[in-house]
Amino acid sequence: MHELVQSVFDSDEKTALRQLIYALSTSGKRYFLRNEILQTFADYCQQSEKPAYFYHSSSVGKLINYTHEIILEEENTWFVIRPRIASPEVWRLTADLNRFELMKPQALLDVSDRLVNRYQPHILEIDLHPFYKSSPNIDDPRNIGQGLAFLNRYLCSQLLTDPQYWLDLLYLALDRLEHNGIRLLLNNRIPSGIQLAKQVKLALHFLSERHPNEPYEKFRSEFQELGFEPGWGNTAARVRETLELLERLIDTPQPAILEAFVARVPAVFRVVLISIHGWVAQEDVLGRDETLGQVIYVLEQARSLENKLHQEIKLAGLDLLGIKPHVIILTRLIPNCEGTFCNLRLEKVHDTENAWILRVPFSEFNPEVTNNWISKFEIWPYLEQFALDAERDLLTQFKGRPNLIIGNYSDGNLVAFLLSRRMKVTQCNIAHSLEKPKYLFSNLYWQDLEDQYHFSAQFTADLISMNAADFIITSSYQEIVGTPETIGQYESYKLFTMPHLYHVVDGIDLFSPKFNMVPPGVNENIFFPYSQKEDRDPSLCQQVNELLFNREDPQILGHLDNPNKRPIFAVAPITSIKNLTGLAECFGKSQALQEHCNLILLTSKLHSDEATNPEEAGEIQKVYDIIDQYRLHGNIRWLGMRLPSRDLGEAYRIIGDRKGIYVHFALFEAFGRSILEAMISGLPTFATQFGGALEIIENRENGFNLNPTDLAGTAKKILDFLDQCDTHPEHWEETSEWMSQRIRNRYNWQLHTNQLLLLAKIFSFWNFVMPENNEARDRYMETLFHLIYKPRAEKILEQHMNMKGTGN
Known part of the structure; x- marks a missing residue:
């Protein structure tokens, strides 16, 4: 970018830049976004009768096409330039056009605060960069959102670099697997990674003499003598395939082998899907307008997950032990449910064997509010207590801890953070839609919008949950980092100000492998081609x-x-x-x-x-x-x-x-x-x-x-x-x-569920082998929760205590 800026300053194109700034200033505005900037530049090119190439291909044209924001001050003009996806730069141009210099992000946040007359010299700065600095990161923007593939490659490279250390970690990860007190995969006859590698070879020799279709239960006792517990497969052929993958992973680690092996590891049996603020019902009412898509998504995801887990358990040979999948959709119980079943504590999900909707009521505070449906913008005061109450009910229903917690939308993701933190469970976030990029300048003018939208609580909740999550599912690449022309939803949390509250100088690492594109499916029993x-x-x-x-x-x-x-x-x-x-x-x-x-x-x-x-x-x-x-x-x-x-x-x-x-x-x-x-x-x-x-x-x-x-x-x-x-x-x-x-x-939902469960297993292993920075990160998130989020939520609660019902 230095070279491009210099080429503008060293040529006649500097005049074009001056004219553009003048044209913007005549509007009377001081803050301009990309579309306005490009339109003004296009008008200038037309009026000045510039040649066709000038708009796109001249140095100043390229500079303007990279520019996403301009702020005009008396002494300076500020440019937010994005030469590459997910890599914004802040530049300051002096009024005399003699200096164009790269600035720190904090300088832009101060300018933004001055723009709305809400500048203060000392303000809390939130910076998440230290918690990602030592973690392996994706380096090519084109690979953002492909965290699973990146981690597979990284883990395999570590196995090759220090094979003994990583073999021991692999052994420890497998050795800790159990369900309801039943040991899976390994028993105490295998005490180390080296012994595991030896016993795998003995087991493969043993299996080579069995008929491929021989059921696992026929040789279970002999297999236990070798140190192997149930979970490797339901037939001799299936067990052999799984152990061959493990042997190949130990001898010649490759990403495809790691992925194939991990997909077979029986590590997920109980899953919680959190969707709080909508009408989570099945008969007639599938959420209100603002939550309809989310509710359909969660119900279909629950069905697909339960079906996939049934298949995995059967193929692993664990159905013989009476092990069944258990999926719970956690939502709120709404006493005044307007003719729906949203006042039922427990409801079975249609077309499943063991998937349920568990509804937990909000603590009453003001029953005229909490007994009714509450808008997604008003829900924040009740989430902490909801999480505590839900933890008790989940442990009762599962008769143990879940293996995976999936949050949906900002409120569900915050509860997922609270539950996963308390229960030590892998956390997945699904935003569906982040409100901040949908409401233009919502962070800059948050105080003016606070009574209606309570963005201070929501944006803080988003920061907490997206950074605390072990992995994040998005439906598309642009949801993370947008396009060359547009800012991504998550990218909008990278650098922003909430005047008089805090500055976010680095809110999320977009290159983190936690981001994974796993788009949803569609119910093909209902939606299918007209030609059928x-x-x-x-x-x-x-x-x-x-x-x-x-x-x-x-x-x-x-x-x-x-x-x-x-x-x-x-x-x-x-x-x-x-x-x-x-x-x-x-x-x-x-x-x-x-x-x-x-x-x-x-x-x-x-x-x-x-x-x-x-x-x-x-x-x-x-x-x-x-x-x-x-x-x-x-x-x-x-x-x-x-x-x-x-x-x-x-x-x-x-x-x-x-x-x-x-x-x-x-x-x-x-x-x-x-x-x-x-x-x-x-x-x-x-x-x-x-x-x-x-x-x-x-x-x-x-x-x-x-x-x-x-x-x-x-x-x-x-x-x-x-x-x-x-x-x-x-x-x-x-x-x-x-x-x-x-x-x-x-x-399609089959692809979605396969990828989701694979991510849960890989990130569970990742947390096992690299837990230190996660703990520091989560402590930081707890600090933001208690010192920023809770006081904001308590202000909303004060308003609700004086209100009559908000149900309609």
Whole structure:
């Protein structure tokens, strides 16, 4: 970057930089983000009649394209430049343009505080860098999110470097495995790593004389004499394969061998999935709008985990000992549950043998609050006591400690931290969506937003849990570090200020192997291609078809003048971030789209009086206004109802029958469950370029990623696709098949669960062999919890004690 900056200063391009800063200053603003900076520079290039290359390829053009933030002061201009993903730099340019120097991150945080008139000279600095400094780290940004592969390589290299030491550690890790007091894998006849290596060879010789299909129980006693307990396999062939992997790992360690061996180690039997603030129910209500995707995710993950653990236990030969998997979804019990089963303490998860929803009530404090549903922004005062109460109930239900705790969302992740810390259990975090990057300048103006959102508690909770977690699952690469053009969700926690509260100078190590991309799947019993006619219910098909296109209902607005037009389908909650108003306006502004298509919107609400907050009511009214403004009556159907999952699956397929398309027009989408559902159903799917959809669709020649702020460009992309379909009818089918196969091959629960359990085992071993820094890190997190988080949560509790119920 020094060279690039110097080339600007040593050329006539310095004038262009001066003119850009002047143009920004005339707006009256002082803080600018990337889009504004690029637009201003583009306007300058056009007005100055610069050649076409200048915007992208000149030195100043490159500098501006790397710039993500600019702050204007009287004496200086501050640049946040990101020459590489996950590597921001802070530069200060003096007003006379004579000096452009690299600054420490703290200087930017001070400037940001001054910008909002909240600067103070002495403020708490949070710096996590020392806790990652001595740990092995990924060095190539392209490999961020592939921590498992990195650790496999690293551990194998250590085995080669000091084989005796690491053989002993491997032995100790295997020797400590047990379940309910039953020893697994090894007994005291094998006292060391060297003896383990010898006994493996003897065991393999013993097995070579057995029939491959001979059940393990037939030679169990002989095997115990050799020092081996149950868990190696259910047949002679399976046991032999597992021991051969161990022998190869000892003799010639390789990442693929380590991964294959660890996958077979029976180390996970009891799993806790924490999802607190939503309606975690199965009948009719699967969470509220703000938690629907998370609840579906957790329920499907629980089913998949229990099924996979059953398979692992059987293949390990442990079902003969009566060992069964036990999966618990931990959530809150809601006494005023509005007709759901959320007031049941224990509920079995459908289609499982031993997966349960365990509901623990919040301590009462003010029953008018705690007996009702509580928004995710208000939940913070109750989490510590909830964790203590949940620990007792979990130990009772499991009759022992769990092997893995998985948090979901910010509140569940904080409880996962508290529980895993107390119970000494491996902790996994799944954010789903981090609020900080969704609300622009939410950290800078947190005091103004505190009464409504309580971001001081939430962002502190995020910092604590993401750093305390043993490993973090994300659905996409961009969730961690974004793209060259955008900042990742986790990356937004790297450097930020909470004026008058603290400065974060290094909030998370993005190169840590704890980050792992493990995208979720989709329920293929419900969501499957429209072309699988044999699996579709004709009566359901007729019923849902009538609902989408013809039925009159108080919760349906609009009659289609020509139902045979190609349908554009969208499914989303009616919130500003999901941007259905933008899609409706895009449709309204394009006469060509209206001539080709009908627009069908499926939301959970249709009327403003059904809204649970002012923002939602405003979005509902906006859709009505757009329909009237653009006279869309006759071209639009708006269904304001929550469809059961099987009906929703059929709805996607009916759109497919009519050769329709799906559009996901969110301003930002961390991942996008409905995108998976639409694509696997066979719908050509257009989705926002801001977020995880980039990776789901994989861009396919840039034809299906939309900029939701560019309505004309969106309409053109859709029309270009429809023109190709009209010219070449097979184009729709080819796109449909490609998208369906993309989801089936890449986004399925079997892949997800295999990877998740492998991560749990590898990181459990990692913590066993390198525990020292984790303990120091966790002590630091406890300090943040007690000195920052708890006082913030107590302020929220004070407000709640004076409130009447917050249930609606």
